[in-house]
Amino acid sequence: MTTKTLINWLSDPEYNIRRSYRDLIHTAYENAAVVPAEPIPGHVKRGQFEISGMVKTSDDERERGSRRAAPLRIDGSRGSWDEIEELWLADDEFEDHFVDDIIVADIGEDTDGWEFPGASYSIELR
DSSP: OOHHHHHHHHHOTTOOOOHHHHHHHHHHHHHHHHSOOOOOOHHHHTOEEEEEEEEEETTEEEEESSSSSOOEEEEGGGSOOHHHHHHHHTTOOOHHHIIIIIIHHHHOTTSOOOBOOSSOOEEEEO
16 A cells, blocks of 8 residues: 555545555454553653643643743653553543643642643653
């Protein structure tokens, strides 16, 4: 399958691809569905995260990880990874738990809440 075909297929629900490509995609999805997720590695749980992108707390909303503001730095070792790991292994969404169980655990609950209203982010593990 070419890159162009893959991009067209992902971006256009009406895009018609060859039967052989459909079989290839179907097989890839089936294989992904039966392979269980690996546990989250310990170095991730103990890691230092740098989050770049639009971050809002209280009335302060700004692009972090830019020339004007450092990335949001989070110490992952202070948080509780139990629920996140359960959701990870179940292939379920865990993003909200990362905010509540890791970010708040590091920065504190008295920080007026954290929101991530942007369209894209980069998270670097240090």
